[in-house]
Amino acid sequence: MNDREEQLRQRAYGIWQSEGEPHGRDRDHWEQAERELIDTASEEPVATAKPNPRRKKADTVPQTIAAEPTEAKPKTGRKPRTKTA
Template identity: 55%
Template sequence: MPKDSEEEIRLRAYDIWIREGSPAGRDREHWERASEELRAVACQPPALAEMSMEELGQQPDA
């Protein structure tokens, strides 16, 4: 995996962790979810890929 991709996943996983209230012991789950979110965004047409999850109307998982 390219280093840039790892950094993007790390930042997205951290954002998920913060949004969920910083729970302990769910780092793997957050990493996998971040990776899935970034893959989904990469598959979107360029205009959609630049939009945030909130702009797309998706709420973070609780």
Template identity: 40%
Template sequence: MLESRDEWIKKRAYAIWEEEGYPSGRDTVHWEQASSERIALEKKAGKKEKVDTKPKTDSKPKVKGQAAAVMAAAVAGATAKAATKRASKKTGDAKI
């Protein structure tokens, strides 16, 4: 998180104020809510860092999600091109 903690809370409290329709006299409530959200984010980020720092037992990286789909499409495309080349050579010989 690049901006300071107070700056983040200030921006979030302002966004909450806007979402609620600009009510007057609720600035403390909005600040407390934003502060609670920031604390929750920091705890979540702390847990994530602890999970990420565990030593990996599998040395081979796993491909997930969209990257797996892209790799599968690339392999399928390469296979299709190779099959097309083989088929065109066979049909070319048969025409003669």
């Protein structure tokens, strides 16, 4: 893999991550990376990809909570089913 292709790959990956890692947009990200590299070569300012504001990052679960065992709780307010013959 040549240097330019490696730069494209890394930039497209960065764009993908900054947009929230959407599925099926790889060609768009690759083409955007190509445009940015061309702009960089001509020394024009490059517009950077903005992060997707709708994507929520998953919070990590604190270790104390994750280590506690969880048990299923019975539902309340319902009568148990009876068998009908």
